[in-house]
Amino acid sequence: MQEIIQIQFWQMAAAYIFVLILMIIVKVKGIPREKEIALSTVRMTLQLILTGFVLVYLFENPHPLLVLLTLAIMQLFAISNIFKRVKTKLSHKLKKIIALAMVTGTLTSLLYFILVVINLSPWYEPRYFIPLAGMLIGNSMTGISLGVTRLVEGMNTQKKLVETALMLGATPKAASRQITDNAFDAAILPTINSMVGMGIVFLPGMMTGQILAGISPITAIEYQIAIMLGIVGSVALTVILFVQLGYKTFFNHEQQFEI
Amino acid sequence: MFRLEGVRYKNILDIESLLIPAGMVTSVVGESGSGKTTLLKLLNKLISPDRGSIFFNDKPFSEINSIELRRKVVMLSQSPAIFPGTVKHNLLIGLKFAEKPGATDQDLATILKFIHLSKDFEDDAEKLSGGEKQRLALGRVILLDPQVFMLDEPSSSLDEETEKLVMDKLVSHSRQKGKTLIMVTHAKKIAQAYSDKIIEIKNGREAVTCRK
Ligand SMILES: Nc1ncnc2c1ncn2[C@@H]1O[C@H](COP(=O)(O)OP(=O)(O)O)[C@@H](O)[C@H]1O
Ligand SMILES: [Mg+2]
Numbered sequence: 272m273q274e275i276i277q278i279q280f281w282q283m284a285a286a287y288i289f290v291l292i293l294m295i296i297v298k299v300k301g302i303p304r305e306k307e308i309a310l311s312t313v314r315m316t317l318q319l320i321l322t323g324f325v326l327v328y329l330f331e332n333p334h335p336l337l338v339l340l341t342l343a344i345m346q347l348f349a350i351s352n353i354f355k356r357v358k359t360k361l362s363h364k365l366k367k368i369i370a371l372a373m374v375t376g377t378l379t380s381l382l383y384f385i386l387v388v389i390n391l392s393p394w395y396e397p398r399y400f401i402p403l404a405g406m407l408i409g410n411s412m413t414g415i416s417l418g419v420t421r422l423v424e425g426m427n428t429q430k431k432l433v434e435t436a437l438m439l440g441a442t443p444k445a446a447s448r449q450i451t452d453n454a455f456d457a458a459i460l461p462t463i464n465s466m467v468g469m470g471i472v473f474l475p476g477m478m479t480g481q482i483l484a485g486i487s488p489i490t491a492i493e494y495q496i497a498i499m500l501g502i503v504g505s506v507a508l509t510v511i512l513f514v515q516l517g518y519k520t521f522f523n524h525e526q527q528f529e530i
Numbered sequence: 531m532f533r534l535e536g537v538r539y540k541n542i543l544d545i546e547s548l549l550i551p552a553g554m555v556t557s558v559v560g561e562s563g564s565g566k567t568t569l570l571k572l573l574n575k576l577i578s579p580d581r582g583s584i585f586f587n588d589k590p591f592s593e594i595n596s597i598e599l600r601r602k603v604v605m606l607s608q609s610p611a612i613f614p615g616t617v618k619h620n621l622l623i624g625l626k627f628a629e630k631p632g633a634t635d636q637d638l639a640t641i642l643k644f645i646h647l648s649k650d651f652e653d654d655a656e657k658l659s660g661g662e663k664q665r666l667a668l669g670r671v672i673l674l675d676p677q678v679f680m681l682d683e684p685s686s687s688l689d690e691e692t693e694k695l696v697m698d699k700l701v702s703h704s705r706q707k708g709k710t711l712i713m714v715t716h717a718k719k720i721a722q723a724y725s726d727k728i729i730e731i732k733n734g735r736e737a738v739t740c741r742k
Contacts (some may be wrong), residue, residue, distance in 0.1 A: 435611035435667075437576060439674065441600035441627035525578055528595040 286354040289310070329397040338395040342404050349412040356416045357431075358422045364520040368513060373415060376509030377407050384501045406477065406483040406498060407505040410462060412507040416515055419457030422514060425450035426521050426530055433528055443522040462503055469499060471518055531678065531710050532573055540567050543734045545582070550712060552587075555701055557721035558714045559580035567608060567716040569731065570680045573712070574603045584592075588695035604674050608682040609650035610712070612658070617642075617666060618651035624670040632671060644671040644703075646695055655662050660687045665696065672703070681706060681713040685720070697724060 290312050297304045329337055338451050351424065352368050354361065361369075381404055385391045391399050429450055435448035469475065470492075477498060481491040531552035536544045543565045550556050550573075559564045571577045572584060577597040584591045587597065613623055621638055625631070632706040633641075638651065649658065655666060655721040664687050671679065684700070685693040701724045715721050721728050729736050 333735055420742075431607075432610070432611040432613065434576070436623075436627050437575065438605040438607060438610075439624040439627040439670070440597060440599065441605065442597055445627055525575060527575070527577060 272302055274491070292306050302481065326397075326401065329401065333393070333395065333397050335393075335395040336375040339395050341397075345404060345408050346377070348409045349373060353412055353416050357419045357423070359427075360422065361419070362520055365419075365423075365517060368516045368520060369415060369419060370379045372509050372513035372516065373408075373411060374510050377404070377411050380501055380508055381407050381506035383504075384497075388497055388501065402477070402503070403498065407501060410502045411505050411509040414462060414510050417461070418454045418510045418513055419517070421457040422517055423449060425453055425519070426518075430528070430530060434448035437528060443519065443526050443528075447518040447521070447530075451518050454514050454517075455510055457505075458513075459506055466499060466503065467471055469495075475499075531587065533585040533588070534572075536585050536586075537572065537579045537584060539565075539568055539572060539577065539579050541580075541734070543550055543572070543731075545569075548736055550710070550728070550729075552707050552710050554726040555704065555713070555724055556727045556729060557725040558712065558718075558719055558729045558731065560719050561575050564731045567682055567733055569729075570605055570682055570712070570714060571682060573598045574605050576599045576600075576605065587716060599631070601630075601674075603678040604628075604671050604676040604679060605673045605680040606667060606682060606684055610721045611665070612655045612663050612666065615655060616651060617647075617658075620655045620666055621670050621673055624674050628674055630674065636657050637673070640668045641673050643728050644699055648694060661689070661692065662698050664688065665692075667702075668696070672700075676709075678712065679712040681711070683714050683716060686716060691701065695718075 290308065294305055294308055297308065303442070329341065350373055353369055354366060384396055384403060384407070385400065387411075389399065394400070426447070432449070433446045437443070475495060478491045478495040481494065482488055521528060521530055532548075532550040534545050534548040536547070558569060560566050569592060572579055575591060575594070578591075586603070591599070613620055615623075618638060621641060622632060625633060635651070642649065645668055647662060647665050647669065649662070655663070655682070658666060658698065664684070668681070668684055673682070681698075681700075685697055688696065697720065703709075703710065713725075
């Protein structure tokens with residue numbers, strides 16, 4: 272194995288020059304974004320440093336409860352992020368469905384991955400568990416955000432179609448079929464597209480990290496294939512759970528469309 | 531067929547009592563915004579009243595499954611949606627929604643003739659004119675062959691000649707087959723020409739004109 276090139280502190284600091292360039296560009300162009308750029312750079316830095324310390328601590332003190340706590344915090348963060356990202360107003364019921372779909376979908380795929388695909392032992396080994404959970408949760412979060420937006424928009428703009436279907440005797444499920452299919456499609460498309468470009472257009476972060484850390488590219492690729500499939504599974508599962516339960520929140524117990 | 535007792539919906543409708551007879555043609559008239567559409571929506575449980583009860587064949591609505599009711603009491607909206615796809619797809623989609631067996635091409639041809647729509651099955655339904663779309667949506671409802679037709683201004687975007695042709699056929703068809711026909715119309719002339727009973731809605735309250 273090759274020795275990893277350690278980045279010196281000043282070298283890392285030098286990378287901030289990219290942000291400086293961006294700041295100068297927006298300043299010259301008169302785009303009022305300096306504050307956001309500065310703020311998000313500081314946030315990114317602080318969050319990563321903090322995460323670094325947390326990970327070091329977790330890796331040195333592997334304990335199932337700590338790992339589960341981390342998992343819960345990741346879930347909470349992802350779910351609140353979905354609520355923030357979706358621009359339309361969400362009903363209380365729909366928010367509950369989003370949380371339920373996220374937790375159930377990602378946990379199921381995570382457990383399958385940990386127990387069957389890589390057969391991790393102990394199951395909570397943080398070095399594997401936490402990054403894997405992060406990847407599944409992060410990608411599912413992006414997928415579900417797209418799905419939520421499409422579903423709510425669809426229900427709002429295609430009101431007449433849904434109502435006409437109900438008048439013809441459709442069940443709420445059949446009446447919203449086109450909208451739910453559409454939402455599912457929009458939600459998983461980015462994941463499918465990223466499979467297509469994989470390895471050619473870009474080397475995904477995890478694989479790059481592993482190769483940089485001195486692991487053989489073949490091993491890194493095996494992991495990458497497995498994780499990519501895991502991501503597809505997790506995104507599909509969370510999104511299907513979400514749309515299959517989510518459309519129901521637009522109807523009441525008398526099968527009336529409420530919007 | 532329908533009986534309403536003390537029915538109130540928001541501040542839109544307030545109906546003391548109302549009977550809609552089976553096997554007859556009933557028209558609902560009234561100014562725009564008087565609550566005609568709201569009344570039809572109440573009758574197939576697309577909305578529920580805030581107060582009062584509605585009965586279908588003496589059975590209270592609370593004991594009737596909404597979807598089963600809507601399959602017997604089919605409503606045609608005053609601006610019905612046309613689904614993306616062909617004319618044929620738009621005719622058949624009603625049967626699919628209502629989970630009824632499909633229709634043969636011959637059935638569909640009969641329907642097209644019934645509604646005076648000289649279009650091919652494979653024509654793009656979204657390219658039809660307003661009046662053609664309205665007739666296509668009417669054809670979709672007739673194909674479902676429900677017990678009760680509830681039509682909300684079914685001839686509003688038809689020219690006078692087509693209106694007469696279609697209404698004549700519709701009314702004689704439903705009389706022949708013993709159907710109940712409830713239609714909202716903006717034209718009193720139409721109401722008088724075809725109906726056994728006329729319900730006029732004024733300020734959310736009904737005044738009934740019985741004939742025959
Ligand atoms: N969902 C609704 N919520 C509140 N008001 C409504 C709703 N739908 C219709 N209205 C109002 O109720 C009144 C009656 O509407 P409608 O039944 O469509 O009248 P019509 O069909 O006789 O023209 C109108 O003033 C309309 O603006
Ligand atoms: Mg109306």
